Amino acid sequence: MSDDADPGGDRGDEPVPGLSRRRAVGTLFLIVFIDLLGFGILIPVIPLYAKFFGANEFVGSLLIATYSLFQFVGAPILGRLSDERGRRPILLLSLFGSVLAWTLFGLAGELGQTLGLVNGLAVLFLARALAGAMGGNIATANAYIADITPPEDRAQGLGLLGAAFGLGFVFGPAISGVVSSPFALAALRDVLPAFVPVSEFTMPSFTAAALSAANLGLAFAVLPEPRRREPSERVSAGDRLRRLYEAARSPGLGALVLSFFVASFAFSAFESQFIFLTNDQLGYGTAENAVLLTYIGVLIAVIQGGLIGPLTDRFGEYRLALAGAGIQAVALALVPFSLSWPVPAVGPVEGGAVALALVSTPLAFGNALTNVSLNALVSLNAAAEEQGGAFGLTQSAGSLARTVGPALAGLLYVVVAFWSPFVVAGVLFLPVLLLLGRVSREAVRPAE
The missing domain is CATH 1.20.1250.20 (MFS general substrate transporter like domains)
Structure with missing residues (x-):
């Protein structure tokens, strides 16, 4: 009712x-x-x-x-x-x-x-x-x-x-x-x-x-102001860093929290340099980049909202997390080189944009798989009374990764080459695969 x-x-x-x-x-x-x-x-x-x-x-x-x-x-x-x-x-x-x-x-x-x-x-x-x-x-x-x-x-x-x-x-x-x-x-x-x-x-x-x-x-x-049931736990930024450190050392959650941090770090590196890449290589401004970013965002939203449930029922969170990390490892490394692919234009959309859309499609799919599955695995490995703290850990890990990732990616873009942050972001998913390999299969819910 x-x-x-x-x-x-x-x-x-x-x-x-x-x-x-x-x-x-x-x-x-x-x-x-x-x-x-x-x-x-x-x-x-x-x-x-x-x-x-x-x-x-x-x-x-x-x-x-x-x-x-x-x-x-x-x-x-x-x-x-x-x-x-x-x-x-x-x-x-x-x-x-x-x-x-x-x-x-x-x-x-x-x-x-x-x-x-x-x-x-x-x-x-x-x-x-x-x-x-x-x-x-x-x-x-x-x-x-x-x-x-x-x-x-x-x-x-x-x-x-x-x-x-x-x-x-x-x-x-x-x-x-x-x-x-x-x-x-x-x-x-x-x-x-x-x-x-x-x-x-x-x-x-x-x-x-x-x-x-x-x-x-x-x-x-x-x-209006709600009736507070109970005071929320007061956690400072220092406390959040300490909890992340402790979680990273935890035998149950450590590999998962580290995987979430590295995955968020790598994808934030891609996000932060994507517009620089399209501006420098294709001459795209705000409007053109907005179209590409909207396309990626819609793909991620559709996959998270409509496909993750059936895929999880079929394969389980562990396999989906592995698959998502593997897909992103390849797709991220291909992003800067896709601009030179001999892809024909589609109507008013030039070949470079079509190539980016082609490589961004599996990238969005892999990102959706990884994010949702890692969050689910963290939840499944936390006790019922620790669910809020578990999600707080992933939120803190993501925020910290999105702080450090763009800065280091920008340094690579300037000091090494325009393609380097994307390749490094792809390579970073290899440790994610290794970290997930440390997760006990018995500790996660198997596929039905």
């Missing part, structure tokens, strides 16, 4: 005053989705915006990594503040911070003309750091879910937040491609006041800021 219909039930047990549990979860899903939509919009913009200021690929990669670094540090701080001050005020504060961050990001080009390119680039880093710190609100959103759902329904609620993440990464780049297209930019120059800077970098930034502002208004209007 729906919890909207609470026949004679005790409304004093209502987790959110004036709002049913289902509506509260749905509202939080919408808020997290719009928040991640703003983040996704900037993905095709950031590398090329850095190059606009004269930065090389290494500095641009540091700009990409800045978000994850400050999110890693900011998440436990916002989570702790939400325990002390309430979930709603911290969510509103973080959304307001996102509005400021993305607005400042869009104005960096204008400020660079006034303050100098180096100072303008510093503004980009400042805006990116603020956005990352505010993006740590996922810890508060998770705590909100824990407040309004009983333990037996908590995994489903947290899964919905994960879906909001995925959808934000799918639709964000698509919106970026639309607002940065030549047609849209020409139309916006005709309708916007002259003092508003219009470019392929500013319009996605301002769109992200506008979405965050609308999200702030939505949260202020409809999201």
Whole structure:
């Protein structure tokens, strides 16, 4: 029976005053989705915006990594503040911070003309750091879910937040491609006041800021403070690093957590250098890259949402994790060399883009297999009362990998060659295969 219909039930047990549990979860899903939509919009913009200021690929990669670094540090701080001050005020504060961050990001080009390119680039880093710190609100959103759902329904609620993440990464780049297209930019120059800077970098930034502002208004209007069931555990960034170290040494979870870290590290290296590659080798700008990133995001979402279940039932998580790692090892190494394949154009799509799409298809498939299967294996190897901590480990491992991976990949791109970060990313999946080989087959659920 729906919890909207609470026949004679005790409304004093209502987790959110004036709002049913289902509506509260749905509202939080919408808020997290719009928040991640703003983040996704900037993905095709950031590398090329850095190059606009004269930065090389290494500095641009540091700009990409800045978000994850400050999110890693900011998440436990916002989570702790939400325990002390309430979930709603911290969510509103973080959304307001996102509005400021993305607005400042869009104005960096204008400020660079006034303050100098180096100072303008510093503004980009400042805006990116603020956005990352505010993006740590996922810890508060998770705590909100824990407040309004009983333990037996908590995994489903947290899964919905994960879906909001995925959808934000799918639709964000698509919106970026639309607002940065030549047609849209020409139309916006005709309708916007002259003092508003219009470019392929500013319009996605301002769109992200506008979405965050609308999200702030939505949260202020409809999201009340929940009744807290229990204070959430306070975990600092140092604690998260310590737990990762301890988990890596654990005989049960160590190989799986290390596998997740290395896999996230390798794929983040690919993501961070992909736009540099297409810009340098194909001359692609924000709009063209947005199309390619949207294609990859849609593939991953479809595979995770529709194919993983039947494949897991047929082959089991262990085999799928191995298969996904093997596919990525080959596909990642092929990415930079696919640009020279003699692939014919398909309609308006030139051969280089077709080749990238061909190699990105198995890559997306392998990434979806690996991510979902490794998360499932970590869960299966953790005790029932340790599920939250187990998922926290993978989240921390992923955040740390997305901080270090882009920086090192950018250094390889500049110092060695444009193809080197992709080849190294592929090679890194070989240790993943070895680590998974250490996982006891008896410790995982066999295929039916």
